[in-house]
Amino acid sequence: MEHKVLLVGPNRKIVGGVATHINILRKSLERVNVKTDIYELKDYSNKSKIFKKINDIIKIKSIRTIADKQYLAIHLNPSIYNGSFIKLILTLSRLRHENIIVQFHGGSFENIEKLNNKLLKWFFNNVLKKVKCFIFLSTDQKEGFLQLFPSLKERVLVLPNFIDVVETPLKKKFNEKLSVLFLARLVKEKGVLELIKAASEINEKDIIVNIIGEGPCEKDITALIKEKKLANKVKFLGPKFGEEKEEYLKNADVYILPSSWKEGIPYTILEAMKFRTTVLCTPQGGLKDIITDGHNGIFIKRDVENITYNLNRLIKSRPIIDEVSENAHQYLVENLSIDKAGESFKSIYLNSKRS
Missing domain, CATH: 3.40.50.2000 (Glycogen Phosphorylase B;)
Incomplete structure (x- = not known):
């Protein structure tokens, strides 16, 4: 059976870890018969900052109509910094899909100043309950998240980055220095x-x-x-x-x-x-x-x-x-090969949908 996932993240042509992840993930999912669409939450044009901010808001508002039931899962890819985390909360507040996956990338929850506010933290916790599975790159990230949101501990897992690697014979390097x-x-x-x-x-x-x-x-x-x-x-x-x-x-x-x-x-x-x-x-x-x-x-x-x-x-x-x-x-x-990535993420999407 063919499945389809909406990957939400940066433009795949820009330089950066999250864009690299999106490219590798898309390629790996193709190998396990999962198709993908990309939805960019950010305006990458050369227009003014004000125009781009307005367009970013429009993109967040529009995601509700884009993320329909044709998708097996909606896979969001924020970093753990103030701006990215707030954008995540705004995006989640608009989404109505039943199978939302959030994969956190670089950063630390210590960076997010607004998590020190008890009222905002309570609000964030309620919004984050929409998410079926939170994926972290490291045990440290996971533990930092659970210190803030312990009620969500049944929805978390650690999964490192993957890479497209070919098994080739050892080639010695002959550098003089x-x-x-x-x-x-x-x-x-x-x-x-x-x-x-x-x-x-x-x-x-x-x-x-x-x-x-x-x-x-x-x-x-x-x-x-x-x-x-x-x-x-x-x-x-x-x-x-x-x-x-x-x-x-x-x-x-x-x-x-x-x-x-x-x-x-x-x-x-x-x-x-x-x-x-x-x-x-x-x-x-x-x-x-x-x-x-x-x-x-x-x-x-x-x-x-x-x-x-x-x-x-x-x-x-x-x-x-x-x-x-x-x-x-x-x-x-x-x-951490690309084949392992496809199998791992397909399993996450399917298991989250059933839960």
């Missing part, structure tokens, strides 16, 4: 400045660090590279997308994210694992749900001394890189 890649939004909480300081402690003949991304601490990065005289060792490359970004992931020995941010499961981590690039990251959020330290990734601290120690260890023991990266790739194949 340890090639380290930082690819993320450039905010101090991601640990990029600590990485640069750690690189300054390692011999130039042993390491090359590529920094890719954009964000508010770009000037701090360039100033620190200049101050430490690291131009030959640390390269700040700005933003990269598509195939160009993938080439850096494929060619790096190590992908590093020494973050103190409330991470979900960044797609860059999964992409690094896919391309057999050894992941060094802090045990934040969903990362500790999918990575076993020393097996399919290596946990580090957002600390210059610790980052320096772990990079030097890999410089001296290159076989660790091959072993950990191959384990990571195999973990994706067995647990």
Whole structure:
């Protein structure tokens, strides 16, 4: 029997984790005979901010007529930030469908200031009762939600991101120096400045660090590279997308994210694992749900001394890189492949409808 689901989320052509998720989810559902339509709640035009805000409101009001009974489920994809959460509440208040799924992406419920208001929290709780199933990327996200809305605990589950991964033989990388890649939004909480300081402690003949991304601490990065005289060792490359970004992931020995941010499961981590690039990251959020330290990734601290120690260890023991990266790739194949995603979400849609 053919089913159809309405996926509510951002434009699939924009750069971002939720858009990536929508693209992967759509592809995975096709493989299990579930068709999808996309409904964008946001105006992505170049018109004025006021016009776009008005259009966003119209889109929220119109979802009631769009989300009719032809759909097996309505699958909403908010992030856990103030604006996205309020938009979720407004959208749910308009919906009348019997099988609504909400999948939360990046962020933390600590970010949502309005949840400190008891009256608003009571109102939010009543609106959220419309939802048949809440999906979280990590155990931390789930627990943060249940501290606020304990009456909804029978409707929650944790499901990490999935990725399109092909099982291919191990291809060794022959970089003369340890090639380290930082690819993320450039905010101090991601640990990029600590990485640069750690690189300054390692011999130039042993390491090359590529920094890719954009964000508010770009000037701090360039100033620190200049101050430490690291131009030959640390390269700040700005933003990269598509195939160009993938080439850096494929060619790096190590992908590093020494973050103190409330991470979900960044797609860059999964992409690094896919391309057999050894992941060094802090045990934040969903990362500790999918990575076993020393097996399919290596946990580090957002600390210059610790980052320096772990990079030097890999410089001296290159076989660790091959072993950990191959384990990571195999973990994706067995647990987080696109085929697994289709089966998992189809089961959620059907079981939620029956409940």
